[in-house]
Amino acid sequence: MKHDFRNIETKWQEKWENAKLFEAVDFSEKPKYYTLVEFPYPSGHGMHVGHIKAYSGLEVVSRKRRMQGYNVMFPIGFDAFGLPTENSAVKFGVHPRVLTDENIEKFTGQLKRVGFSFDWSRVVDTTEEDYYRWTQWIFRKMFDNGLVFRDKTLVNYCPHCKVVLSNEDSQGGKCDICHNDVVQKSKDVWYLRITQYADKLLQGLDKVDYLPMVRQQQENWIGKSTGAFVNFKLKEVEETLRIYTTRPDTLFGVTFMVMAPEHPLLDTYADKVENMAEVLAYREECAKKTEFERTQLVKDKTGLQIKGLSAVHPITGKEIPIFISDYVMMGYGTGAIMAVPAHDGRDYDFAKKFGIDIIPVIEGGDIEKEAYTGDGNMINSDFLNGLTDKKSSIARMLVELEKLGVGEGGVQFKMKDWAFNRQRYWGEPIPIVHCPTCGMVGVPDEELPLRLPPVENFQPGEGGESPLAKIDSFVNCKCPKCGGDAKRETDTMPQWAGSSWYFLRYIDPKNTEALASPEKLNYWMPVDWYNGGMEHVTRHMIYSRFWHKFLYDLGIVPCDEPYSKRTAQGLILGANGVKMSKSLGNVVDPNDVVDSYGADVLRTYVLFMGDYEQAAPWSDSSVKGCKRFIERFAALTDMLSDTVSPEVEAALHRTIKKVTDDIEAMKFNTAIAAMMALLNEIHAAGSIDKESLKILAKLLCPFAPHICEEVWAELGGEGFCSAAEWPIYDEAKTKVAAVEIAVQICGKLRGKITIPAEATEEEAFAAVMADENLSALLNGKQIVKKIYVKGRLFNIVAK
RNA sequence: GCCGGUGUGAUGGAAUGGCAGACGUGACGGACUCAAAAUCCGUUGGUAGCGAUACCGUGUGGGUUCAAGUCCCACCACCGGCACCA
Numbered sequence: 037m038k039h040d041f042r043n044i045e046t047k048w049q050e051k052w053e054n055a056k057l058f059e060a061v062d063f064s065e066k067p068k069y070y071t072l073v074e075f076p077y078p079s080g081h082g083m084h085v086g087h088i089k090a091y092s093g094l095e096v097v098s099r100k101r102r103m104q105g106y107n108v109m110f111p112i113g114f115d116a117f118g119l120p121t122e123n124s125a126v127k128f129g130v131h132p133r134v135l136t137d138e139n140i141e142k143f144t145g146q147l148k149r150v151g152f153s154f155d156w157s158r159v160v161d162t163t164e165e166d167y168y169r170w171t172q173w174i175f176r177k178m179f180d181n182g183l184v185f186r187d188k189t190l191v192n193y194c195p196h197c198k199v200v201l202s203n204e205d206s207q208g209g210k211c212d213i214c215h216n217d218v219v220q221k222s223k224d225v226w227y228l229r230i231t232q233y234a235d236k237l238l239q240g241l242d243k244v245d246y247l248p249m250v251r252q253q254q255e256n257w258i259g260k261s262t263g264a265f266v267n268f269k270l271k272e273v274e275e276t277l278r279i280y281t282t283r284p285d286t287l288f289g290v291t292f293m294v295m296a297p298e299h300p301l302l303d304t305y306a307d308k309v310e311n312m313a314e315v316l317a318y319r320e321e322c323a324k325k326t327e328f329e330r331t332q333l334v335k336d337k338t339g340l341q342i343k344g345l346s347a348v349h350p351i352t353g354k355e356i357p358i359f360i361s362d363y364v365m366m367g368y369g370t371g372a373i374m375a376v377p378a379h380d381g382r383d384y385d386f387a388k389k390f391g392i393d394i395i396p397v398i399e400g401g402d403i404e405k406e407a408y409t410g411d412g413n414m415i416n417s418d419f420l421n422g423l424t425d426k427k428s429s430i431a432r433m434l435v436e437l438e439k440l441g442v443g444e445g446g447v448q449f450k451m452k453d454w455a456f457n458r459q460r461y462w463g464e465p466i467p468i469v470h471c472p473t474c475g476m477v478g479v480p481d482e483e484l485p486l487r488l489p490p491v492e493n494f495q496p497g498e499g500g501e502s503p504l505a506k507i508d509s510f511v512n513c514k515c516p517k518c519g520g521d522a523k524r525e526t527d528t529m530p531q532w533a534g535s536s537w538y539f540l541r542y543i544d545p546k547n548t549e550a551l552a553s554p555e556k557l558n559y560w561m562p563v564d565w566y567n568g569g570m571e572h573v574t575r576h577m578i579y580s581r582f583w584h585k586f587l588y589d590l591g592i593v594p595c596d597e598p599y600s601k602r603t604a605q606g607l608i609l610g611a612n613g614v615k616m617s618k619s620l621g622n623v624v625d626p627n628d629v630v631d632s633y634g635a636d637v638l639r640t641y642v643l644f645m646g647d648y649e650q651a652a653p654w655s656d657s658s659v660k661g662c663k664r665f666i667e668r669f670a671a672l673t674d675m676l677s678d679t680v681s682p683e684v685e686a687a688l689h690r691t692i693k694k695v696t697d698d699i700e701a702m703k704f705n706t707a708i709a710a711m712m713a714l715l716n717e718i719h720a721a722g723s724i725d726k727e728s729l730k731i732l733a734k735l736l737c738p739f740a741p742h743i744c745e746e747v748w749a750e751l752g753g754e755g756f757c758s759a760a761e762w763p764i765y766d767e768a769k770t771k772v773a774a775v776e777i778a779v780q781i782c783g784k785l786r787g788k789i790t791i792p793a794e795a796t797e798e799e800a801f802a803a804v805m806a807d808e809n810l811s812a813l814l815n816g817k818q819i820v821k822k823i824y825v826k827g828r829l830f831n832i833v834a835k
Numbered sequence: 836g837c838c839g840g841u842g843u844g845a846u847g848g849a850a851u852g853g854c855a856g857a858c859g860u861g862a863c864g865g866a867c868u869c870a871a872a873a874u875c876c877g878u879u880g881g882u883a884g885c886g887a888u889a890c891c892g893u894g895u896g897g898g899u900u901c902a903a904g905u906c907c908c909a910c911c912a913c914c915g916g917c918a919c920c921a
Contacts, residue, residue, distance in 0.1 A: 249839065256838065259920070281921055294921085337919090363919045373921045381836085382919055450920055570839090570915080607915095644859070646848055650841080651914080658847060661859040664874095706849070709858035716858090719875095778854035783902045785854060809887095823901055828853050833901050 037673040037750060039666055041634025045742045049151055057758060058102075058153040060109035062556055069106040070560050071098045072539050072599070074568035074576075075113040075160075077531075078139035079120055083146045084616055085624045085654065086608045089642040093605055093702055094567045095152050096643065099738035100699050102153075103762035109560060110153060111542035113160035114140050117168075118531045122462040126494045132462045136163055146626055151635045151741055153758070158542045162534030163462075167541060169485035170551040171533050172467040174583060175456075176478045177590060179468065183229040186476075189455065193221035198496045200459050220323040221500075226457040226466065226527065230582045234258055234449040236596075237581055246602040247649075250573045257574040259450025264434060266374065266443035268293065268347040271355055272308055277301065277347055280369030280448055284437065285429035288417040289376040289397035291387065293347050293358045294339070296366040297322045302342070310343040315360060322362045337363055337386040350442040351418070361386060369448055381407045454579065456530060461494050461503040463528030471515035471522040480516050486524075502526045535576055536583040539563055539598060551592070558594045566599040573604065603702055606651040608642065613653045624654050636740035637663045643704035643739065665712050668719070669736060670743055673750050677723035686772055687717045688728050692765035695735045704739075711736055726751055731763045778829040779804055781813055789830075797824040804830055 052058060071094045076087055091112075098110040116136045125132040140161060147154065160167055178184050192201040196216040200223065230237075238258045241251050263282035270277060277293060295301065297319045306312050318340055339361030347356045363382055364373055377387035378396040384407035387394050394403055397417045401408025414420040414429055419436065423429045437443035457466060467479035467486045479486050489510040497505050504510055504526040515522040537551070543560045544552035568576075577599075584598040609615060610622025617623065629638040641662040646652030680688075691714045698707035714732065718724045724732075730751050737744040737757050748757035772793055777800070779787045787810045789803045801822060805811045817834040824830050 253839070253916085256917090259918085261920075263921080279921080283921080361919095363921090365918075365920070368918075368920045370921095375921085380921070382921080385919095448920075450918065452918080574916090644847090650848095652847065655847065655860070658860050661847095665859085667874095705847095706858080709849075712858055776854090780854085780902075783900090788854075821901060823853085825853050829902090831853080831901055 037670045037747065039634070039636075039663075039670040039743060041636065041742065044746045045149075045151060045630075045635050048742045048745045049148065051745075052151075052153070052756070052758065053156075055756070056157075057756060058108075058110065058155055059157050060111075060155050061107055063559055064107035066105055066107035068560060068564075069098075069101045069108045070539075070563045070565075071101070071108060071110045072542075072563045072566045073110075073112070074572060075115050075535070075538060076143060077118055077120075078114045078116050078136065078143045080124055080135065080139055081618060081623075082139075082142050083626055084608075085626050085629065085638075085642060086616060088150060088626050088638060089608050089648075090567070090569065090605050091147075091150075091152055092639055092642050093603070093648055093704065094565060095639070096699055096704060096738040097565060099153055099741065099758060100762060102758070103734065103737070103760060105761070109155060109158070109542065111158045111160075112147065112152070112154040112156070113158075113538055113542065114143065114162065115531065115535045115538070116140065116161055116163040117463045117529075117534055119460065119462070122460055122494060125462070131490075132494070133163070136161075149630050149635060150626060150639060153741075155542075158545045160538055160541045160545050162538065165485045165487060166546075166548070168464040168534065170541065171464050171529065171537070172479070172484050172486055173481065173551065174537060174587070175464075175529065175533070176467050176481075176484070178228060178586060179476075179478045181586075181590075183232065183586065184456075185227050185229065185453075186224055187227055188222050189225045191221055191223045191225070192218045193223075193500055194218050198500045200500050225455050228454040228456045228582075230454045230579070231449060231451055233582050233585055234260070234451050236585055237451075237578060240581065240585070240597050244597050244600055244602070246599075247604060250570075250577075250602050250604060253570075253573050254578060257451060257578060260447060261450075262445070262447050264430075264437060264443050265370070265446045266350060266437060268350060268356070268374070270305075271346045271348050272344065273305055275301065275305070277358070277372055278370045279372045279374050280446065281374055283376065283379065283426075283430075284433045284443070285414070285420065285426055286376040286379050286397050287349075287351065287374070287433060288420065289378050289395050290349060290356060290374045291377060291393045291395055292375045292383075293356055294364045294373050294375050294383075294386070295342075295358060295360050296364045296371040297360045297362055298366045299360070299371050301372075302360070305345060308344045311340070314340055315342065318360065337361060337382070337389055339363075339386065339390070341390070350440065351436070357392070359386070359390070367452055368450065377407065378403050379407055379409055381409070383407070451578075454582075456533075457527035458530050459496060459500050459502040460528050461488070461491060463530065464533055465504065466525045466527055466529060468525040469513055469515055469522045470525060471518060471520060473520055474515055474517045474522075477515055477517045477522070483516065502528060504528070532576060532579050536580040537587070539566075539580075540584075540587075540593065554592075554594075557592075561593060562595045562597060563599045565601045565603070567603045567605060569607075570604045573602075577602070604649060606647070606649050608645070609651055609653040611654050611656070616654075622654075629659065633659060633663050634666070634742070636666050636743050640666065640708060640739050644708045646705060648702045648704055662708075665708075665715065666740055666743055668715055669711075669732070669740075670747065672715075672718065672724055672729055672732075673747055675718070675723050676726055676729070678725060680725040680728050681721045681723075684718055684721045684724060684728065686769055687714050688731060689765040689769040692731065692735060692763050693770055696762070696765070699738070708739060733757055734760050734763050775827050777827065779807075779810055780829060780831040781810075782833055783831060786810060786813055793827055795826075797822065800824050800830050804832070 073091050073094050098108050101108045121132045121135050124135055194201055196214045201218060238260055261282050263280060264284040265278055265280055267276040267278050302315060339359050342358045345358055347358055349356055375383040377383040377394040379398060395416060396403050397415060398412040399415055400410055400412035411426055414423045420429050420432060434445045465486045465488060469477045471477050489507050491503055494503050496503060511523050513522055513524050540552050544556045547553055585596055587593045588596040612622055626638060641659045644662055691710050694710040695707045730753055733744045733747045741758055744757045774790050775793045776788050776790045778785055779789055787807060789807055791800055791803045814834055819832055819834045821833040
């Protein structure tokens with residue numbers, strides 16, 4: 037048979053669709069299996085082959101699971117709110133709704149051409165009212181439960197574009213769009229209290245099966261640390277400066293204090309600070325830097341001493357100078373630290389630069405050269421002297437701090453609360469009303485969805501406010517509580533919102549009464565296997581786990597962790613080995629590959645090109661290897677015979693085992709390689725029997741389903757190959773009678789012998805000695821040790 | 836600076852501590868062809884040798900082991916992430 041992909045691929049896609057072959061069945065008797073891939077953002081550029089790789093992994097798993105008798109749900113949707121669409125809308129004067137619909141249509145066409153076995157009856161679009169109604173509803177529930185608050189923060193603001201920018205879009209202090217200078221601007225921001233779930237998010241990791249790398253990144257992001265809060269009295273005023281430290285054991289080594297430049301105590305006692313002008317100038321300087329930039333100046337610490345204020349050591353009563361420096365952040369701990377230069381690298385750098393004393397309190401290391409962060413005997417530390425390990429020193433110090441009433445043990449998280457609003461049009465309106473009488477009032481259920489009003493002009497308003505602020509009919513409303521005149525919140529939610537719960541909506545996408553019915557949620561949740569990019573492992577995954585845990589606490593979802601298992605795929609790089617990007621012109625469009633080689637070849641290649649978890653460069657010529665493989669497979673229908681050679685049969689069973697196992701480990705490249713090797717074996721044998729070929733078709737079906745259906749039909753297979761039963765291997769048939777094993781003498785390869793696979797050590801040794809070359813090498817030597825690894829090698833240590 | 840990842844032929848990459856380089860690409864040789872493409876067969880880590888074979892070889896330097904790409908220690912380079920986290 038020829039590989040006539042132009043005719044067969046659409047044919048089988050239609051047949052699958054008509055048979056509803058990939059539609060998941062709610063409450064089926066079969067065991068359920070929920071496979072989830074990160075839904076795409078439908079950009080105007082269309083998909084590139086990276087998307088195809090991202091979906092192909094679980095595509096193969098899903099198809100295999102169905103063949104193994106599972107009721108599989110493998111859904112897809114579109115995360116369609118977002119800035120790029122809004123920017124295009126501004127640029128071309130087309131409504132984002134129109135652009136989004138166009139882009140979704142484009143993406144859908146591309147995805148369907150590849151023959152993915154998505155359940156298209158469950159597709160979701162985060163920008164549809166029926167969807168964002170529930171996004172707003174969850175937010176409102178959070179608001180009702182005290183997880184939403186407002187606070188001031190500094191944001192990156194571009195005065196030219198009049199928009200607030202993310203750190204990403206304002207690197208180097210320049211606006212990504214117009215390249216003018218970005219300023220830091222104080223703004224009221226909506227926050228979600230994700231920190232309230234920090235401990236739960238951390239502990240939940242024990243219950244799930246995430247890639248170790250994924251788990252580690254989440255742990256680091258949450259960043260739990262244990263330490264102590266210590267209160268330092270100020271000498272000049274009745275006030276305490278509260279600090280957080282992970283090293284209370286080094287309290288006697290404190291020689292200065294550092295406050296974040298923005299620390300509010302400076303404003304409270306501005307009249308006492310003699311050099312307030314300098315402080316303000318330094319603040320301004322810091323405000324220009326983004327947080328990322330602060331991290332660039334690693335060694336060269338900046339800062340200045342606060343004159344007129346000093347702290348008092350809580351135990352020794354000694355006076356301690358106070359500094360401000362931007363290496364201390366307002367957003368972590370208390371915004372102030374006790375500095376122990378002898379035992380902290382950053383404090384050490386600062387002390388050296390400003391000529392501050394360095395007092396060692398732990399023996400070991402050389403404080404002339406660098407800070408010592410290791411363990412050792414405590415010195416210069418009063419009641420701690422003589423203790424030898426950190427743990428007991430900390431414990432002892434905590435007892436003392438509590439006795440004196442100047443501090444206590446505590447934990448801190450690196451994770452910050454989630455800034456949850458954007459001054460944008462193309463996002464979910466925040467369902468809050470500002471009432472002069474009642475304050476902030478949530479929009480009630482019956483008024484949801486709070487629809488995005490039609491807008492003519494998507495340009496942001498003066499001062500960077502949302503375009504919604506210009507729509508009077510939207511802004512002016514009645515307070516749901518008192519009925520008086522009120523104003524709507526005009527900010528919208530960030531793109532992360534819609535993607536924080538989409539996996540729940542797939543379960544019941546048309547439900548108008550709830551985000552999904554409890555029965556269906558109970559049947560389908562949790563997601564059995566979630567795959568996506570490493571870049572979403574912290575933010576998207578932690579945000580969605582947070583929402584899920586909140587919904588669990590409300591009794592809406594049946595499990596507290598949404599994803600049982602999480603893996604990640606590597607990028608496809610351009611042919612030149614760098615990231616694919618429009619500007620570099622190295623983007624590969626999957627449509628082009630389907631046009632010239634067919635979907636089966638594209639699917640096979642993206643999985644064959646390398647380790648699934650690793651980045652790999654695209655290679656046009658390597659695609660040909662997969663094209664040849666598929667063609668050679670199709671041609672097997674012309675090599676049929678009634679019998680099968682024992683070699684081919686054994687190879688077939690080994691391949692079943694290999695492919696079955698490799699798919700589970702996401703080692704798709706070696707699974708395909710094994711099938712290629714089997715093909716070579718069949719070609720060498722010259723023929724294959726019908727039943728064996730049907731088995732091979734089933735093995736290859738998850739990877740290249742169209743050609744496998746065609747071959748299956750040609751062989752008279754019943755129904756769809758995609759619905760056939762996954763092959764089982766016969767362990768006995770995978771065994772080979774005779775094996776060639778390596779013979780080493782003193783660890784060096786010296787020859788090979790062929791022996792029965794199950795030969796004993798004695799038999800194997802006899803075979804070694806029967807080999808003239810090998811026995812000659814051992815002549816006159818005394819054998820010290822024999823190591824026999826069955827089926828692998830025989831190593832003889834001789835003197 | 837910190838965290839994570841990766842270093843293997845010309846090239847993408849294989850390899851439960853057990854024959855390094857599976858499988859694919861490319862290259863070379865051959866078959867088919869008037870010819871080319873496609874296809875099929877063969878060769879393909881390096882050095883020396885006609886040869887059997889020998890020596891070398893998985894970023895660098897040490898170590899553990901009968902045996903190391905794999906484990907341990909110290910480094911180097913590249914890629915990705917970042918929030919100087921007290």
